[in-house]
Amino acid sequence: MKLGEGVEQAIHSVLLLAGLPVDGVLPASALAEYFGVSSSYLLKHLQALAGAGLLLSVPGPKGGYRLAREPAHISLLEIVLAIEGPEPAFRCSEIRQRGPSPIAQHFHKAPCGVTVAMLRAEKAYRAELEKISIAALSVDPRSALGAALKSRSCEFLETHQRRTLPRA
């Protein structure tokens, strides 16, 4: 079982975007620079996050991405599903129906016990991810780590963000 690298990139992107002011956006190229990753690859993930309603994409030369919701209302589960797709990790190919002398078709109306057990475990996985919001993952800026992270990201955001409203 493997999650794509995109999941890590997407979660950290959302975390960074959570530090923007209300009218700020960040272009994909800046996010890619911040994380030292491929811009085209990251763009695909940002588009997936926007498609899932987690980010807003502001078009145009002054455009970029921002959160579509408060960080407290974006869960890790939503980010994982946006990047990996909603399908369960276990895909039942109805192997029980293959091979010689299969049992009568009507027995297969109920799902296979193996599938039921595998999906129950995935439900537990998803329930854990659903509990964790982006707000909960943000490091307390009063801690030494939080202060260092905030200083790094603030400086970067200050240089790279674009404002969509005229400054006061």
Add this chain to the structure above:
Amino acid sequence: MKLGEGVEQAIHSVLLLAGLPVDGVLPASALAEYFGVSSSYLLKHLQALAGAGLLLSVPGPKGGYRLAREPAHISLLEIVLAIEGPEPAFRCSEIRQRGPSPIAQHFHKAPCGVTVAMLRAEKAYRAELEKISIAALSVDPRSALGAALKSRSCEFLETHQRRTLPRA
């Protein structure tokens, strides 16, 4: 997130092998025939299950596979890890350390909060899979479905199994 097809094949193989008599073994080719899947592909998974100590491989022209333990002592988790490998689905590439002006190295001694949260969810997933044994997945032969399954598998096992001890 995706599990390989091998997981479904491996679980159903272990379930079928649970129906063998104590001295019976089943060759990989028979298992492949029963499930209508590629023999070489299934063999790879059976070898992985044997490598993980879940199956015993009896060599020779009368050889084949049997369970290495009671079905009650083989969990879904062990089968999944045997096929998919023990690594977590989420792999932290320490994206937080990349890019321009990273924060001081000593902050990275503690694992990233994203990784902690992702691994906690995987722990819940694995805990659920650990609870389910092959014995628990076996359908009660007193039920209509169980009787049909038992009749199908018994007939097949009777024809294809090999006995490693001389018959009485």
